[in-house]
Amino acid sequence: MGGALDPAVATGRNLVRAALQDLGPGSRLVVGVSGGADSLALAAVTAFVAGREAYDVSAVVVDHQLQAGSAEVAARAADQLATLGVEAQVVRVEVGTDGGPEAAARRARYQALQGARADAVLLAHTLDDQAETVLLGLGRGAGPRSLAGLSAGDGVMRRPFLSLRRAQTEQICRAHQLTWWVDPHNCDPAFRRARIRAEAMPLLEDVLGGGVAEALARTADQVRADSAHLDEIAAAVSEPLDVPTLLDLPPAVRSRTLRRTALAAGVDGSALTSAHLGELDRLVTGWHGQVRIELPGGIACTRVGDSLSYLPTPVGR
Structure with missing residues (x-):
């Protein structure tokens, strides 16, 4: 060259x-x-x-x-x-x-x-x-x-x-x-x-007059920085399976804390969706005796009293 x-x-x-x-x-x-x-x-x-x-x-x-x-x-x-x-x-x-x-x-x-x-x-x-x-x-x-x-x-x-x-x-x-x-x-x-x-x-690009790809990439950078900060806060939660502790967290931090506990328990992160996290959140904020939440990877989350726990999905339920 x-x-x-x-x-x-x-x-x-x-x-x-x-x-x-x-x-x-x-x-x-x-x-x-x-x-x-x-x-x-x-x-x-x-x-x-x-x-x-x-x-x-x-x-x-x-x-x-x-x-x-x-x-x-x-x-x-x-x-x-x-x-x-x-x-x-x-x-x-x-x-x-x-x-x-x-x-x-x-x-x-x-x-x-x-x-x-x-x-x-x-x-x-x-x-x-x-x-x-x-x-x-x-x-x-x-x-x-x-x-x-x-x-x-x-x-x-x-x-x-x-x-x-x-x-x-x-x-x-x-x-x-x-x-x-x-x-x-x-x-x-x-x-x-x-x-x-x-x-x-x-x-x-035509409707907005150009620069759309760059703007979307900048948006990704900004969201990633904010998410990283929230993830750091979630990682510092000392009792992430304790319901009163979780209830005291802002929703954005609570969802990240729940995600961390699920991944640590062996849940398949590539298949874990916002719908799954919403169900986990309801175990904390809207519990009415739900038995368990089924999660990807053969893992279930249950609540007993004021504590969450993860276990393999029961065979035959």
């Missing part, structure tokens, strides 16, 4: 460098790659940063096996990564059905990436992905946790590109002479996110 440095490339490199500033030389990085523009661009700029900072970088190309020719797409992505000096492993995953196709594919992908031993796993979500996630959460009425969108850092998972537009990742690929794959599912109106991308976002 000769001549003046492309502005999109420079921005991408700086974002990756900032996302990894806590890591020292020799740290192991794994980039999650699908073959699309976003992940190939992330691999390209990460390879450059890794060379400068003495990181050990590799990639996992996840083949979801959901479409004909997916193996060829994965192999082509691995070949292109090799031109960047990034060793790639192709991992084929089985995608289930729980929670819908998008959620099931995401779970399978994350399991594959978490299986890689790394100090940081880099994911290529962009500002556009963030905006779409917030809109989907709004449409479901899913509450602030969903509106907070994607986090830039979640344990070893890092998302350096959350302030980068999708068009910029394509420009990074062009600057590195990389050819990306366009997932047909991204244009399939059978998928809600595809319609958000192709129909809702352009309409909102």
